Amino acid sequence: MTTPANENDPRVKRTRQLLLQAFISLLEEGRTIHSIRVADITERATVNRATFYAHFEDKYALLEVWMREKFHHALESQLPATSTLQMSTLRQLLLAVFDFLALWQYHLKPADRQFVPFFEVALQQELQEVFLHWLNQAPSLVPICQETVETTAQVISWAIFGPAVQWSRGDRTITKDMMVQHVLAVVIAGLSPVVTVT
Template sequence: MATPANENDPRVKRTRQLLLQAFISLLEERHTIHSISVQEITERATVNRATFYAHFEDKYALLEVWMREKFHHVLESQFSTTSTLQRSTLHLLILAVFDFLALWQYHLKPADRQFVPFFEVALQQELQEVLLNWLKQVPLSVPVCQETGETTALVISWAIFGPAVQWSRGDQTITKDVMAHHVLAIVIAGLSPVVTVT
């Protein structure tokens, strides 16, 4: 079990970044995730194994953080920090999820398919966090407790993520834009008991 680390400590951030950069450089060389070991990551990052396990429970935890960061950077490049929950931003968010998953499926190596569940959990959690932040910034139609807001973000994130995953794995006979339009309608309907999306 990883020792809890203070994520606000600059030294912790630097070490985590070193480990992630070591993993990324190994991935660029090897092109497959399954062939990279914790030992190789720590050697490349010039830290010991104990340091690795102080930051990540295992290689899969590092993979989850890496995937979330990749997706986070994509979203950050498309949305300003002042973006709010509106029809237009929801539509862009849905399209971004579809694009990211399609690109990821295209580049996924057969040897790395075992990691798909870790990646999917990481992406859905990042999406949920974006939606929760947006929900916190808008006046709600009815007073809701924190758990209701979190549950709403969870349900809506899966309403977006589930169809995007299925579409990215399929033959894509329905265009991304048509799928995004259908998903947007369902998402807005799902949000309607809590918030009015304009």
């Protein structure tokens, strides 16, 4: 994704939000992701193509930002901004991930299924950011380097995301709460060499 000169500039934020809102409004009208073109987005946002490309490399970069923001807001609504790495917040996080993916699978249009792998990577990266933030704040059992923290965040995010994706796609013979309990046990075990979760 192309990085604007100053991401903190209110005008840059407003334009990005305008482009995202234009895309969302097209989806709300029943358009599929596949059918929406950059020209449709810029026309709806009343900006030119050069402005779009100053903010996003292509439509897929906008899609990634949109999906990550959507997922971020879903997690934020379930977890306080001051959340730290604790058993209760881990459980809340897992429930939020399972709920989001189940709802997403339900609303996914057949024409947009080709974007599923792309979206899954974006969602996993957002989840990884949550863990990176938590791990950087958590007191560690032993001195650990940043590379270990980053690898742990990546591994744990996939340990949650993989089963949640499989469960959301399947027949769900195991309840969400039972799946969360199983995944939580694995996550706690995976974190134990690095941090203590209370």
